Amino acid sequence: MDAYQLAKDKQVVIFELDDVIFPEKDYLLQVYYLFAQFIEYAEQKNAQTILEFMRVEYESNGTDHLFEKTATEFDLAETYQYNFDLLHQNARLPLKLLLFKNILEFMQELVIDRKKIYIVTAGNPEQQLNKIKQTEWNGLEKYLTVFFADELGQPKSEIFLNILSNNNLSSNEALVVGANKFDEEQSKLINLPYIVSLEIYR
Incomplete structure (x- = not known):
């Protein structure tokens, strides 16, 4: 048209x-990257593995219950939901959105x-x-x-x-x-x- x-x-x-x-995913995938990095620092769990899980889950099923699924998969405390949500609101992105x-x-x-x-x-x-x-x-x-x-x-x-x-x-x-x-x-x-x-x- x-x-x-x-x-x-x-x-x-x-x-x-x-x-x-x-693309909304350009924002969300950077948020997930930052969250995975934070978890690696806090819990000594591999950031790349966490990010890959989140990426596949997001691309397959969207954003619904993504934190809960990730927390279950990697045995994360529910308290990290706060950090996850906060990153969505104020993340400093590694790359600008185009x-x-x-x-x-x-x-x-x-x-x-x-x-x-x-x-x-x-x-x-x-x-x-x-x-x-x-x-x-x-x-x-x-x-x-x-x-x-x-x-x-x-x-x-x-x-x-x-x-x-x-x-x-x-x-x-x-x-x-x-x-x-x-x-x-x-x-x-x-x-x-x-x-x-x-x-x-x-």
Whole structure:
């Protein structure tokens, strides 16, 4: 789908963060790496073995109960859950998060065309902010306005409406870029055009 053509008559483009602007796994796997290193230091257990277990489990079954599974596999105390959770919120990543190439090029074009760019992201606000701070934005950061849905306690559709209202726009003057059915449904609730991030190309 030609998002560039679709965005031509839009004034605002709204993005989610995870798996839209960058791969969520690029963040999570670095968090798991840091946790494995911490456990190696605290418990003298092999970090590489722990990391490999976590990577395979995550790629096979997602994030659900990942700490519990890892704790069972390596006989870790439940108290390490605190460290695991804290790392998700404030980890200093070894490597910066990189934007998907197609999204970087699309966002750069939006800036050139003087479109407003918003990020409306769900999930733990501290964690999402930590990701944003450690992303290589290539100068785009000064053009971004960010809303944390969980912090505001509002459904995304309501935040989308507020963005339209604050800019005196109708729904056909904005575009939502997402990666899942939830984002699509929230957009459709208020008749906002929606596109899947992976479909964007030049």
